[in-house]
Amino acid sequence: MATKRTCFVISPIGADGSDTRKRADKLFKFVITSAIEPLGFEPLRSDQISESGNITSQMIQHLLDDPLVIADLTSSNPNVYYELAIRHATRKPFIQVVDRSEMDRLPFDIVNMRTVPYDLQDLECVEEARAEIGRQAQAYEDGASVDTPVSMASKVQDLNKSSDPVDSSIANLVDGIAEIRSMLVRLTGDQERRIPSEADELEIDHRQLLDVIDLTAKIGELPPAVIARWLREVSSKTLAAHLVVAHDYAQAARVARPGSKAK
Secondary structure, eight states: OOOOOEEEEEEEOOOTTTTTHHHHHIIIOOOOOOOHGTTTTTEGGGOOOOOOHHHHHHHHHHHHOOOOEEEGGGGOOHHHHHHHHHHHHHHEEEEEEEEEGGGGGGGGGGTOOOOOOOHHHHHHHHHHHHHHHHHHHHHTTOOOOOOOOOHHHHHHHHHHHOOOOHHHHEEEHHHHHHHHHHHHHHHHHHOOOOOOOOHHHHHHHHHHHHHHHHHHHHEEEEEEEEHHHHHHGGGGHHHHHHHHHHHHHHHHHHHSSOOOOOO
């Protein structure tokens, strides 16, 4: 029988018998374990590490090395966010979950990243969360890319360093999208603190793109036709995927130019 791979689970744990521990145990057993075991993963939480030695070092090693990490963001536990940031930096697969009642309180840096809501008092919601975790884990198994604020910032930095004007134009475009998104969050944060629905996200993404497309087209470094194709392509994608799509069309634009070669 094949050896199961470790899925490291980071979550608020609390003291024995506390409400926090009871919720963590239920989430671990009834949602996470049942979702990932069929895919060949064995879940592990930091309080279950049995090896001797420094628990913090061992935990960080799991965050760096394990093929999958699931993070429970409930209660905005600072340790959880610290550990999630380490995982983000690795650009390896991770899944975020949070109690449904706290979906509107996720911090700005990750509010636009897919997070699975759960409600342990609602059996239907438990089933939906279990299924969604399974779908995301399977997507990673099938080769889905891992997009985080860290990876996106790194890609933009690489574009800014490029001597190719197309790369510089894309970097400016992505920076403009990020700035507009920040403005929207600041303007609407006090009026309506909630997680945008998928439809909201697509509408916001299109508004942001439209706001910067004219400026980018005027620069002349990306042909308007290429940008139009890009806009159609991202109609079903999240902001984190825009840069990848833009790269594809930038390569096509280079090839289309007389005497140009794709890198």
